[in-house]
Amino acid sequence: MNALHHCISQYHPISIAAWEALSKALTRVELPKNAFLVREGMVCNKLYFLEQGCLRGYYNNLDGKEVTYWFGFENNFITSFYSFISRKPGIENIQTLEDSTLWGISFDALNQLFDQHHDLERLVRIINEQYYIRLEERLMAMQFKTARERYEQLLETSPHILQRIPLGQIASYLGISQETLSRIRSQV
Amino acid sequence: MNALHHCISQYHPISIAAWEALSKALTRVELPKNAFLVREGMVCNKLYFLEQGCLRGYYNNLDGKEVTYWFGFENNFITSFYSFISRKPGIENIQTLEDSTLWGISFDALNQLFDQHHDLERLVRIINEQYYIRLEERLMAMQFKTARERYEQLLETSPHILQRIPLGQIASYLGISQETLSRIRSQV
DNA sequence: TTCCTTTTTTGACAATTGTCAAAAGAAAGC
DNA sequence: GCTTTCTTTTGACAATTGTCAAAAAAGGAA
Numbered sequence: 442m443n444a445l446h447h448c449i450s451q452y453h454p455i456s457i458a459a460w461e462a463l464s465k466a467l468t469r470v471e472l473p474k475n476a477f478l479v480r481e482g483m484v485c486n487k488l489y490f491l492e493q494g495c496l497r498g499y500y501n502n503l504d505g506k507e508v509t510y511w512f513g514f515e516n517n518f519i520t521s522f523y524s525f526i527s528r529k530p531g532i533e534n535i536q537t538l539e540d541s542t543l544w545g546i547s548f549d550a551l552n553q554l555f556d557q558h559h560d561l562e563r564l565v566r567i568i569n570e571q572y573y574i575r576l577e578e579r580l581m582a583m584q585f586k587t588a589r590e591r592y593e594q595l596l597e598t599s600p601h602i603l604q605r606i607p608l609g610q611i612a613s614y615l616g617i618s619q620e621t622l623s624r625i626r627s628q629v
Numbered sequence: 630m631n632a633l634h635h636c637i638s639q640y641h642p643i644s645i646a647a648w649e650a651l652s653k654a655l656t657r658v659e660l661p662k663n664a665f666l667v668r669e670g671m672v673c674n675k676l677y678f679l680e681q682g683c684l685r686g687y688y689n690n691l692d693g694k695e696v697t698y699w700f701g702f703e704n705n706f707i708t709s710f711y712s713f714i715s716r717k718p719g720i721e722n723i724q725t726l727e728d729s730t731l732w733g734i735s736f737d738a739l740n741q742l743f744d745q746h747h748d749l750e751r752l753v754r755i756i757n758e759q760y761y762i763r764l765e766e767r768l769m770a771m772q773f774k775t776a777r778e779r780y781e782q783l784l785e786t787s788p789h790i791l792q793r794i795p796l797g798q799i800a801s802y803l804g805i806s807q808e809t810l811s812r813i814r815s816q817v
Numbered sequence: 818t819t820c821c822t823t824t825t826t827t828g829a830c831a832a833t834t835g836t837c838a839a840a841a842g843a844a845a846g847c
Numbered sequence: 848g849c850t851t852t853c854t855t856t857t858g859a860c861a862a863t864t865g866t867c868a869a870a871a872a873a874g875g876a877a
Contacts, residue, residue, distance in 0.1 A: 508773050522765065526758045559747045566754040569761060570714045576764050577710065583771040584804040585696050588834070608855060616772040618835055623856055776864070796825060806865055811826055 442467070445490045445544055448516045453567045459558035466550040470543040478519070478543070479535035484528060485521035487545040492516075494541025495605055499613070500532045509613040512538075512602060518568060519543065538606065588617040589625050630655070633678045633732055636704045641755045647746035654738040658731040666707070666731070667723035672716060673709035675733040680704075682729025683793055687801070688720045697801040700726075700790060706756065707731065726794065776805040777813050 442464060449455060455463075470489070472478065479485050481500060491513050498511035498521070513519045513535075524531030525548060546554075555562040582591050592615060595602060602611060612622040630652060637643060643651075658677070660666065667673050669688060679701050686699035686709070701707045701723075712719030713736060734742075743750040770779050780803060783790060790799060800810040 502773065510769060510772060522758075523762050526762060555751070559750070562747070562754060563743065563750060566750060566757065569754065569757050570710075573757060573761050573764065574711050574714060576761065576768060580764060580768045580771060581698060583768060584698060585690065607853085619855080620836080620857085621834055624834095627856075795823085807825080808827085808866080809864055812864095815826075 442544065444492050444516060448490070449564060452571065453560070453564045455560045455564055456558070459554070459561045462554055462558060463546070463561060466546050466554060467544045468546070470545050472537045472541050472543070474537055474540050476537045476541075477534060478537065479521045479524075479531070479533065481532050481534050482530050483524075484530055485524035486548050487520065488525060488548070488551060489519040489543040489545045490516075491519050492542045492544060494537060494539045494543075496535055496537050496541060497606070497610060498533050498535050499610075500534065507613070509610045512606060512610075512614065514601065514605075518572070583616055588615065588621055591615045591617075592622065592625050630732065632680050632704060636678070637752060640759065641748070641752045643748045643752055644746070647742070647749045650742055650746060651734070651749060654734050654742060655732045656734070658733050660725045660729050660731070662725055662728050664725045664729075665722060666725065667709045667712075667719070667721065669720050669722050670718050671712075672718055673712035674736050675708065676713060676736070676739060677707040677731040677733045678704075679707050680730045680732060682725060682727045682731075684723055684725050684729060685794070685798060686721050686723050687798075688722065695801070697798045700794060700798075700802065702789065702793075706760070771804055776803065776809055779803050779805075780810065780813050 445467075446460065449460075470478075472494075478489065478496060479498075493515060495515075496513040496519060497509050498513075499507050499509040502508045519535065521531040521533050521535060523529075524533070528548070551565075555565070582594055586594070595611070595615065602614075606614075608622060609619045612619040615622065633655075634648065637648075658666075660682075666677065666684060667686075681703060683703075684701040684707060685697050686701075687695050687697040690696045707723065709719040709721050709723060711717075712721070716736070739753075743753070770782055774782070783799070783803065796810060797807040800807040803810065
C-alpha cells in the first residue's frame with residue numbers, strides 16, 4: 442500500500458485521517474496473467490490502483506476484432522471509466538497481461554469517503570484532471586500525426602510498453618494494423 | 630446567468646450559499662465574432678461558461694496549418710484545459726466563431742470557492758468526469774473509425790455543427806483534409 | 818445589383834495504410 | 848532435445864486519404 446500512498450502524495454497530500462479511512466476501504470486483488478478484472482456487459486463497481494503488473498483495456502469490435510485502446514502499468518489508476526462513473530454496463534474488457542497486484546475500492550465506499558473527507562474528493566478531482574490532460578494529448582496525436590510519428594512518440598514517452606506488450610496490441614493502441622507497425626519498425 | 634444555473638443543476642445540485650458565492654465571482658464577457666478568448670503562449674487563467682455563441686480551439690501546427698480540435702457551443706464549459714490546470718503556457722488559441730457571451734471565473738477564485746464550498750468542488754469533479762467520458766468517445770472514434778464513419782457519427786450526434794461551422798474547420802476536427810470531407814459529403 | 822472575398826467542390830495524381838496469405842522467428846511445454 | 852503454439856515479418860495488391868491546382872459556388876460589402 443506504500444506505493445499508493447506515495448503515488449497519491451505526488452498529486453495532492455491528504456490528511457492522516459483520510460488516508461486511514463481510505464486504507465480501510467481498500468481490498469487487495471491478486472490476479473494471474475490473462476485474467477479479467479472487468480468484463481464487457483457488466484457494471485464496473487470498482488476503481489483500482491495497480492501496484493504491480495500490467496493490464497490492457499479492449500473491446501470487441503463489430504467485425505470480431507479485439508481493439509486495444511489502453512494499457513495500465515505500475516502506479517496507474519485503473520477502471521472502466523465510463524461504466525464506473527455512469528453506473529451502466531460498459532463494452533470494455535480489462536485483462537491482465539502479467540501477474541498483477543491491485544488495490545480496489547468500490548464506487549459506494551469511495552463516495553462515502555468523499556462525504557467524510559473533502560480532501561479525498563479534491564485528490565480525486567486532481568487525479569481526474571491529470572488523466573484528462575493525458576487523454577487530450579493522445580487524442581491530438583491520433584488526430585494530427587501519422588502512424589510513424591505516433592510510433593516514434595510512443596518510443597520516446599513510453600519505451601517500456603514496447604518491451605512488455607505484444608506488437609499486435611501496440612498496433613491496435615496506435616490505431617494501425619500490425620503489418621504497418623512492423624514495417625515502420627523495420628525502417629527506422 | 631440562469632443558463633449556467635440550469636446547466637449546473639443537471640450535473641449536481643449545489644447549495645444556495647455556494648451558488649451565491651459562485652455568482653459573485655463570475656465576470657461577464659462579451660466578444661464579437663473572430664475575437665480571441667485565449668492566445669497561445671499565455672497561461673489561461675479563467676474557466677468560462679458559454680451562454681451564447683460558439684467558439685473553436687485550435688493550434689498552429691509546425692507546417693503552418695491551423696489545426697482545429699475542439700468546438701464549443703451554448704452551455705459548454707470552455708478553457709484551455711492543459712494551461713488552466715497546469716498553470717503553464719498553452720499552445721492553443723480559442724476564438725469566437727460568432728458573437729458570444731460568456732461567464733468567466735479565475736483559477737484562484739475557483740480554488741478559493743473549493744475551500745469554502747465542498748459541494749462546488751464536487752460539482753466540478755462531476756463535470757470533469759462527464760467531459761472525460763466525452764473525450765474518451767472521441768478518441769475511440771478517431772482511433773478505430775474511418776473518415777466516413779466519423780463524419781456520419783458527427784451528423785448523428787452534432788448536426789448543429791454542420792450548420793454553424795465552415796467545412797475546413799470541421800474536416801480538421803475530424804482529422805481529415807477538407808477535400809476528403811467534401812467528397813464524403815457528395816457521396817451520401 | 819456588382820464586385821470582392823471566402824468557402825466548397827472537382828480533377829489528377831501520389832503517398833499512406835490496410836488486407837490477405839504465407840513464411841520466418843521466438844517462446845512455451847513435454 | 849523436439850513439437851506446438853504464438854508472435855512477427857514479408858510480399859503483393861487494393862483501398863483510403865492527402866496534396867496541389869483550379870474552377871465553381873456562396874456570402875458580404877459598397
